[in-house]
Amino acid sequence: xxxxxxxxxxxxxxxxxxxxxxxxxxxLYGCSTPPTPPDLLAPTDAQLKIRSIQTRTFDVKDRNxxxxxxxxxxxxxxxxxxxxxxxxxxxxxARFAEPNxxxxxxxxxxxxxxxxxxxxxxxxxIYNNKPIDDPKVYQNFFASLERSLFLTKE
Numbered sequence: 001x002x003x004x005x006x007x008x009x010x011x012x013x014x015x016x017x018x019x020x021x022x023x024x025x026x027x028l029y030g031c032s033t034p035p036t037p038p039d040l041l042a043p044t045d046a047q048l049k050i051r052s053i054q055t056r057t058f059d060v061k062d063r064n065x066x067x068x069x070x071x072x073x074x075x076x077x078x079x080x081x082x083x084x085x086x087x088x089x090x091x092x093x094a095r096f097a098e099p100n101x102x103x104x105x106x107x108x109x110x111x112x113x114x115x116x117x118x119x120x121x122x123x124x125x126i127y128n129n130k131p132i133d134d135p136k137v138y139q140n141f142f143a144s145l146e147r148s149l150f151l152t153k154e
Contacts, residue, residue, distance in 0.1 A: 003119045011111055012109070026044075027089070027095075030143050032126055035101045039144070040133070050131070050133050051122070053135045053138050054122050054123055054124055054138055055118070055120060055121070055122040056120070056121055056122075056142045056145075057114055057118050057120050057121075058118065058119050058120075058121060058145075058146070058149060059117060059118055060118070060149060061116070061117050063086070063089055063111055063112075063113060064086060065118060066111045066119045066121065066149065067084065067086055067089065067091065067111055068152060069148040069149040069152055069153045070091050070109045070111060070121065070145060070148075071084060071091060072148045072152070073141065073144040073145040073147075073148045074091065074093045074109070076109065076144055076148070077095075077140075077144060078095045079093035079094060079095045079105075079107060080093060080094060080095060082094060086092060088110075089110055089111035089112050090108070090111075091108070091109045091110075091111075092106070092107070092108045092109075093106070093107050093109075094107070097127065103127065104127075104128060105125060105126070105127050105132075106125070106126045107123055107124065107125045107126075107141075108123070109121060109122065109123045109124075110122050110126045121142075121145065123138060123141050123142070125137055125138070125141075
């Protein structure tokens with residue numbers, strides 16, 4: 001009976017080691033990194049199209065004036081300004097979306113010098129962590145910004 005027990009323990013031990021080997025190989029397979037696609041960060045036509053929708057150039061010389069116009073426009077549209085960094089030309093804002101107020105709209109606006117007399121402003125809006133690519137949304141923002149810049153024009 002002792003021999004049978006030893007034999008069954010040996011079989012159990014083999015079974016355990018076999019399970020450990022299978023589990024180990026699965027872990028190693030799971031830890032392996034899949035190959036990175038070579039065009040992962042390559043621009044696409046869709047990205048270039050949305051960038052052109054998100055960007056406008058204004059005849060404003062002073063970036064500080066443009067930043068103030070961006071902030072005023074966002075506030076007029078009901079956004080709460082989260083950050084404004086004048087040296088970087090960056091404004092981030094957010095608001096709850098109507099009608100349920102569970103959804104969040106976030107906007108990041110960059111202001112950069114294009115030429116001596118012109119500034120390029122780009123707005124990037126996100127609705128519930130999904131990029132907004134509807135041109136009408138950006139047209140509304142830039143129309144509000146244009147009015148704001150007109151009011152603050154010296």
